[in-house]
Amino acid sequence: MKNSARLLVRKYSWQYSGMLAWLIQRVSGLLLLFYLFLHVLTINKLSQGPTAFDQAMSLFQRPAFKLLEIALLGTVVLHALNGIRITLIDLGVGHEKQRQLFWLLALGIGGLIFLAGAIPIFLFSILRI
Amino acid sequence: MNSVFFKVSRSAPGGASKHVQSFRVAIQERMTVLDALFAIQREQDPSLAFRYSCRVAMCGTCAMYINRIPRLACKTGIENLASETITVEPLPHLPVLKDLIVSLEPFFAQWKRVRPAFHFSGRNSQELARIPPASEFGRQAREKRDCITCGACFSACGVTGTNRRYLGPAAINKAYLRLMDPRDDAVEERLRVVNDELGGIWRCHTQFNCVAACPKGIDLTDSIARVKRAMLRPGRFREKLSETSGPEV
Numbered sequence: 001m002k003n004s005a006r007l008l009v010r011k012y013s014w015q016y017s018g019m020l021a022w023l024i025q026r027v028s029g030l031l032l033l034f035y036l037f038l039h040v041l042t043i044n045k046l047s048q049g050p051t052a053f054d055q056a057m058s059l060f061q062r063p064a065f066k067l068l069e070i071a072l073l074g075t076v077v078l079h080a081l082n083g084i085r086i087t088l089i090d091l092g093v094g095h096e097k098q099r100q101l102f103w104l105l106a107l108g109i110g111g112l113i114f115l116a117g118a119i120p121i122f123l124f125s126i127l128r129i
Numbered sequence: 130m131n132s133v134f135f136k137v138s139r140s141a142p143g144g145a146s147k148h149v150q151s152f153r154v155a156i157q158e159r160m161t162v163l164d165a166l167f168a169i170q171r172e173q174d175p176s177l178a179f180r181y182s183c184r185v186a187m188c189g190t191c192a193m194y195i196n197r198i199p200r201l202a203c204k205t206g207i208e209n210l211a212s213e214t215i216t217v218e219p220l221p222h223l224p225v226l227k228d229l230i231v232s233l234e235p236f237f238a239q240w241k242r243v244r245p246a247f248h249f250s251g252r253n254s255q256e257l258a259r260i261p262p263a264s265e266f267g268r269q270a271r272e273k274r275d276c277i278t279c280g281a282c283f284s285a286c287g288v289t290g291t292n293r294r295y296l297g298p299a300a301i302n303k304a305y306l307r308l309m310d311p312r313d314d315a316v317e318e319r320l321r322v323v324n325d326e327l328g329g330i331w332r333c334h335t336q337f338n339c340v341a342a343c344p345k346g347i348d349l350t351d352s353i354a355r356v357k358r359a360m361l362r363p364g365r366f367r368e369k370l371s372e373t374s375g376p377e378v
Contacts, residue, residue: 003212003214004197007196007216008197015341016341017337018336018338018341018350019336019337019338022335022336086335089335090335090354090357090358091358092355095351096348
């Protein structure tokens with residue numbers, strides 16, 4: 001690994017993980033905003049009648065969209081749990097443990113919740129076993 | 130590790146023609162980055178410019194961007210960096226004067242805005258001030274008064290890099306200590322400055338970069354968060370509840 005890359009990994013893996021958490025919160029927030037537009041656009045199809053809506057929904061049943069659904073689940077879980085971390089910090093709870101909150105709550109427990117949702121979607125909607 | 134490769138940022142006076150110059154430095158036991166810079170200046174390039182004073186991490190003069198982290202050169206042991214190549218750059222977010230020397234003018238401009246000096250109308254009073262160590266001010270001051278104005282937090286902060294009006298962590302920490310001090314009475318002026326919508330406490334994004342960078346281990350984000358919470362309860366500082374050992378902010 002290049003020296004600069006090694007330095008960055010060392011910097012943000014623990015000591016500066018608050019910055020990493022902030023960056024992830026901003027990026028996941030923007031991704032969710034993009035999803036929200038897509039969601040409103042799909043719901044809007046209802047105003048064009050049931051056929052248009054069904055057509056849009058059939059598009060989302062495709063395996064490629066199911067993969068995006070898994071990515072959406074990960075983004076929502078990460079954003080929500082990191083949001084809880086930030087709220088706790090703002091309230092003065094667990095301020096000294098902000099790094100642990102990020103790695104254990106947002107990424108650790110978040111990762112478990114993600115896997116609990118992502119594995120069934122992958123098995124039953126993409127592989128269709 | 131007998132020798133280490135140093136990549137030092139060089140520039141002409143005024144920060145012009147910036148480039149990186151490499152030096153190989155023979156390492157001795159317990160050598161610091163400041164010691165290595167002296168070795169470079171003494172043995173390889175006498176024109177290398179850097180600033181230092183006390184050499185024992187109490188003056189805050191030798192803050193630099195070492196391996197992409199703002200640190201005090203005199204406090205940073207080369208062995209502790211555990212790196213074959215060490216990059217040394219001037220502090221970010223501050224104008225470079227030459228090589229590793231930056232102007233702390235933007236930092237102190239914000240520092241001055243919060244009126245850092247002690248303001249006490251009863252300065253002729255013969256009464257002794259009593260600060261119970263268990264009171265909130267007693268406890269907070271013990272942990273947060275050690276700032277050496279090195280500018281490491283200011284250069285590590287993600288907000289100061291994009292917002293020139295932002296006070297920065299050190300200035301807000303200073304304002305917090307003065308606001309909590311039961312003897313100080315310049316409360317209104319400081320509250321006006323820290324509550325500034327575009328440059329005050331509300332610009333802090335809780336990135337914790339300042340806490341990670343502070344060489345004195347001051348929890349600066351905690352000070353900012355405490356001022357934020359206190360601002361939601363008008364009169365908190367005006368009443369100077371800190372005199373008692375009452376509930377925390």
